[in-house]
Amino acid sequence: MDRIKLDYSKVLSFVGEEEIAVQREKATKALKDLEDGTCKGSDFLGWLDLPVHITDDELDRISACANKLREQTDVVVIVGIGGSYLGAKAVIEAMSGSFDAYSGTKVVFAGNNVSEDYLYELQAFLKDKKFGICVISKSGTTTEPAVAFRLLKDQLIEQEGITVARERIVAITDEKKGALRTMSDREGYETFIIPDNVGGRYSVLTPVGLLPVVIAGFDVRALVKGAVDMRAYSKGNGAELSATYAAVRNALYEKGYVIEITVNFNPKLHYVAEWWKQLYGESEGKENKGIFPASVDFTTDLHSMGQYIQEGRRNLFETVLSIDKTKYSLQVPCDAHDLDKLNYLAGKRVDEVNKMAELGTQLAHVDGGVPNIRVIIPELTEYYLGQLFYFYELACGISGGILGVNTFDQPGVEAYKNNMFMLLGKPGYERK
Numbered sequence: 001m002d003r004i005k006l007d008y009s010k011v012l013s014f015v016g017e018e019e020i021a022v023q024r025e026k027a028t029k030a031l032k033d034l035e036d037g038t039c040k041g042s043d044f045l046g047w048l049d050l051p052v053h054i055t056d057d058e059l060d061r062i063s064a065c066a067n068k069l070r071e072q073t074d075v076v077v078i079v080g081i082g083g084s085y086l087g088a089k090a091v092i093e094a095m096s097g098s099f100d101a102y103s104g105t106k107v108v109f110a111g112n113n114v115s116e117d118y119l120y121e122l123q124a125f126l127k128d129k130k131f132g133i134c135v136i137s138k139s140g141t142t143t144e145p146a147v148a149f150r151l152l153k154d155q156l157i158e159q160e161g162i163t164v165a166r167e168r169i170v171a172i173t174d175e176k177k178g179a180l181r182t183m184s185d186r187e188g189y190e191t192f193i194i195p196d197n198v199g200g201r202y203s204v205l206t207p208v209g210l211l212p213v214v215i216a217g218f219d220v221r222a223l224v225k226g227a228v229d230m231r232a233y234s235k236g237n238g239a240e241l242s243a244t245y246a247a248v249r250n251a252l253y254e255k256g257y258v259i260e261i262t263v264n265f266n267p268k269l270h271y272v273a274e275w276w277k278q279l280y281g282e283s284e285g286k287e288n289k290g291i292f293p294a295s296v297d298f299t300t301d302l303h304s305m306g307q308y309i310q311e312g313r314r315n316l317f318e319t320v321l322s323i324d325k326t327k328y329s330l331q332v333p334c335d336a337h338d339l340d341k342l343n344y345l346a347g348k349r350v351d352e353v354n355k356m357a358e359l360g361t362q363l364a365h366v367d368g369g370v371p372n373i374r375v376i377i378p379e380l381t382e383y384y385l386g387q388l389f390y391f392y393e394l395a396c397g398i399s400g401g402i403l404g405v406n407t408f409d410q411p412g413v414e415a416y417k418n419n420m421f422m423l424l425g426k427p428g429y430e431r432k
């Protein structure tokens with residue numbers, strides 16, 4: 001098997017190797033603190049060895065539950081928000097055919113917003129369908145999934161009766177605490193546990209990510225294997241991969257490049273970037289510090305955001321998720337009249353056009369003052385996604401350590417919740 005690679009040659013005209021070396025030294029220390037369990041937030045380091053500890057028995061149980069739901073239903077609604085949906089969504093979007101949604105997919109998502117129209121339309125879509133619910137919440141008390149779950153549970157009971165509804169609901173939550181745990185125990189739902197020492201945004205390789213991926217029909221064992229291999233690699237010299245990414249981005253940050261845009265040239269990676277945004281945004285954005293994580297889909301956004309990136313304020317850098325090999329092959333056809341003047345491309349692979357767009361964009365943006373990192377992914381498969389997740393998780397742990405923050409908490413997320421609870425009249429929040 002190949003491995004994902006990093007190319008940071010196109011940052012070297014913006015930061016010198018000696019500046020990166022300073023950050024590299026900090027990265028080495030941050031990595032050691034992670035491995036020794038002496039970093040800030042060390043109660044949440046369960047993700048470090050998580051892939052290695054996933055047993056065949058656990059995967060069998062996940063598969064059995066997923067297969068049962070697949071057999072009994074036409075649609076499964078994955079209810080969750082933030083870390084309780086983005087990892088699964090990232091894998092499912094990356095692995096699904098682009099038009100699967102139109103031919104009837106097995107998995108839909110809810111509980112990641114409180115849009116009345118979205119929920120209404122979802123309920124209308126599920127009417128008269130055989131559906132199941134996979135409700136995911138580590139805390140078991142998050143408002144968005146709780147509201148969606150209440151609505152969907154009622155609908156399921158109404159459509160199927162209480163006994164069938166109970167069989168079609170699976171909950172992924174804390175082992176002991178939270179409203180979802182209490183409800184699951186009381187109703188007798190099948191449950192899977194999110195370990196205490198794994199935070200939501202680091203939970204993609206727990207049942208939180210794994211169960212929905214199997215429900216959607218993808219190869220979870222390959223996903224785990226990719227992460228296991230990356231973990232094994234990072235125990236030796238391979239830690240360089242994550243440490244280097246962390247060091248380079250911090251060297252750029254020190255020079256005023258405070259926005260990192262993750263770029264893809266394949267729309268299937270859109271939600272990988274969304275997952276990455278939560279991972280880095282919640283981990284680093286605190287104490288008035290941190291790189292702001294943004295993302296764009298190219299070439300689509302070259303026709304909109306491209307202008308700003310090329311010529312706007314020079315405080316951003318790009319990290320391109322570059323896929324080496326496409327799954328399929330398609331050539332630009334020759335046209336006898338050539339009215340569109342495209343015959344110069346005739347016979348070329350569409351991917352060659354895409355690759356030249358990628359290279360052309362990189363050169364233009366570097367010329368325009370935007371440092372460029374490339375994360376090279378051999379192929380878009382579950383295996384390499386597993387590698388990519390672990391690479392980014394480890395790099396985030398290191399990067400937060402370099403920055404000096406507690407990478408594993410998210411105290412700032414509570415502020416809006418408290419206001420919303422007060423405004424909605426939740427008991428106990430009046431005085432706030």
Ligand SMILES: O=P(O)(O)OC[C@H]1O[C@H](O)[C@H](O)[C@@H](O)[C@@H]1O
Nearest residue numbers: 082083084137138139142200413
């Ligand atoms: O899994 P839950 O407890 O429902 O949390 C879902 C998400 O919402 C929270 O507010 C946090 O900001 C996220 O880190 C978390 O992933």
